[in-house]
Amino acid sequence: MKGRRVEPASALRDLADPSPPETVVSCQALSKRYGEVVAVDEVTFSLDTGTVTGFLGPNGAGKTTTLRMLLGLAKATAGEALVFGRRYEELEQPIRRVGAVLESTDYHPSRSGRNHLRTLALAAELPLSRVEEVLELVGLGAAADRRVRTYSLGMRQRLGVAAALLGDPELLILDEPANGLDPAGVRWLRSFLQQLAADGRTVLVSSHLLAEVAQTVDHVVIIDHGRLLAQGRLDELTGNGQTLEDVYLELTAAAFS
Amino acid sequence: MTGLLRSELLKQRSTQTTLFLFLSMVGFVALAVALHVLALGATHLSTRSHQLEVFQVGTRAGMLFAGLVGAIAITAEVRYGTIRPTFLVTPRRGPVLAAKLVVSALVGIVFGLLAEGLMAGAATVAFSARGIPNQLTGGDYLQLLAGGAVAAALWAVVGVGVSALVRNQVGVLVGLCTWMFLVESLSSSFIPGAGRFMPGGLGLALAGNSTNLSAATAVLLLILYAAAASAGGWIATLRRDVA
Numbered sequence: 075m076k077g078r079r080v081e082p083a084s085a086l087r088d089l090a091d092p093s094p095p096e097t098v099v100s101c102q103a104l105s106k107r108y109g110e111v112v113a114v115d116e117v118t119f120s121l122d123t124g125t126v127t128g129f130l131g132p133n134g135a136g137k138t139t140t141l142r143m144l145l146g147l148a149k150a151t152a153g154e155a156l157v158f159g160r161r162y163e164e165l166e167q168p169i170r171r172v173g174a175v176l177e178s179t180d181y182h183p184s185r186s187g188r189n190h191l192r193t194l195a196l197a198a199e200l201p202l203s204r205v206e207e208v209l210e211l212v213g214l215g216a217a218a219d220r221r222v223r224t225y226s227l228g229m230r231q232r233l234g235v236a237a238a239l240l241g242d243p244e245l246l247i248l249d250e251p252a253n254g255l256d257p258a259g260v261r262w263l264r265s266f267l268q269q270l271a272a273d274g275r276t277v278l279v280s281s282h283l284l285a286e287v288a289q290t291v292d293h294v295v296i297i298d299h300g301r302l303l304a305q306g307r308l309d310e311l312t313g314n315g316q317t318l319e320d321v322y323l324e325l326t327a328a329a330f331s
Numbered sequence: 332m333t334g335l336l337r338s339e340l341l342k343q344r345s346t347q348t349t350l351f352l353f354l355s356m357v358g359f360v361a362l363a364v365a366l367h368v369l370a371l372g373a374t375h376l377s378t379r380s381h382q383l384e385v386f387q388v389g390t391r392a393g394m395l396f397a398g399l400v401g402a403i404a405i406t407a408e409v410r411y412g413t414i415r416p417t418f419l420v421t422p423r424r425g426p427v428l429a430a431k432l433v434v435s436a437l438v439g440i441v442f443g444l445l446a447e448g449l450m451a452g453a454a455t456v457a458f459s460a461r462g463i464p465n466q467l468t469g470g471d472y473l474q475l476l477a478g479g480a481v482a483a484a485l486w487a488v489v490g491v492g493v494s495a496l497v498r499n500q501v502g503v504l505v506g507l508c509t510w511m512f513l514v515e516s517l518s519s520s521f522i523p524g525a526g527r528f529m530p531g532g533l534g535l536a537l538a539g540n541s542t543n544l545s546a547a548t549a550v551l552l553l554i555l556y557a558a559a560a561s562a563g564g565w566i567a568t569l570r571r572d573v574a
């Protein structure tokens with residue numbers, strides 16, 4: 075068990091390069107309390123432009139809560155979460171800069187996929203032709219007029235990705251996108267993430283599927299019990315022959331045992 | 332803001348919910364016409380005020396179903412989670428709520444007009460078929476339509492406001508129905524006259540179905556209810572986290 079230990083604070087300082095690239099996401103001592111429960115506890119991390127970061131942690135670690143604060147859906151109890159240097163609510167036309175895929179169930183079951191996207195495009199003042207483009211991009215063109223209740227989980231997940239891409243954003247945030255996907259869906263998602271990265275977009279993808287994540291990301295942020303355990307480049311964390319799984323299990327076991 | 336209004340309109344049109352509510356309202360009014368106009372003895376339908384009172388079912392139906400339209404505009408988004416993408420696209424939540432208020436009020440006007448028109452039309456035909464002299468004037472019909480439409484629009488606003496506060500779909504829908512058909516009439520039987528100051532009673536006065544309050548006072552008080560509900564829903568929507 076005596077592998078490389080990454081101390082959160084020092085790891086952070088080491089990685090804060092003096093000539094930093096543009097910071098896309100920045101969380102500073104971000105905290106969220108629900109009464110007595112501390113869901114997120116002074117989490118600090120940042121993402122540079124063009125990186126693909128795995129946001130890792132066990133179920134209930136605080137990943138989703140962190141992402142919700144980042145996206146303006148939940149208010150931080152303390153600290154701040156910024157995208158492009160501003161709170162999400164302060165962005166002009168946020169979906170032109172940030173695309174998010176949260177839950178694969180966020181659809182009205184009797185609305186068609188096309189109309190779901192149109193309600194969003196209208197609200198964002200995007201041309202409706204953009205809806206057709208993203209439908210083709212995720213391969214849902216033929217199913218676009220079917221009610222979402224007839225969609226498989228994989229199709230719902232792709233509809234979520236289509237919604238996130240409507241505004242052609244620089245930053246994509248995906249919360250457990252691989253959950254419940256079949257092997258074909260996982261493969262699609264993987265190639266999709268790689269395409270996003272190749273486009274030069276910044277990606278933050280939360281997951282607990284470590285093997286899957288290790289194939290796609292170049293950075294990781296690991297949290298558990300609401301606290302940051304590590305953040306850094308994947309190749310540095312797994313430098314001495316350890317797998318991401320080794321590092322992850324070591325960190326999450328050591329932190330609270 | 333135009334984009335948000337168009338988005339809300341599409342949300343209304345792109346599920347079967349609005350159509351289902353509309354058809355339910357039509358069925359409800361048809362049943363009420365059958366029960367009241369065909370089954371009641373002619374002596375209970377002889378005077379103008381009797382006849383106006385019978386017509387109140389149309390006003391009530393318009394208000395209730397408009398209220399349900401407004402409520403579902405919020406609670407369906409909460410229930411199905413579409414509130415998340417909605418607020419991701421428009422993180423300033425005030426304009427989203429404003430668009431829902433406007434669109435729900437517009438749909439409410441349509442519901443109110445149709446409920447009153449259907450009720451008045453069917454009842455008028457039934458009166459003449461039974462040989463009961465129609466005591467209503469053209470002004471009465473006009474007030475039914477206009478007052479009923481305004482009352483339904485304001486109920487839609489109340490529905491949006493209340494459901495932004497409560498957010499639970501079943502709770503709000505059951506609550507609105509119970510309020511309309513139970514709470515107002517029950518409280519009136521304990522405290523005589525109390526019902527006329529409640530949202531349903533005010534709508535009846537506005538449409539001319541009851542004369543215990545002037546239409547002007549009724550519309551003013553109903554606007555106050557709508558404003559209070561919207562303000563409550565507004566504050567809750569801006570302050571609360573989205574689950």
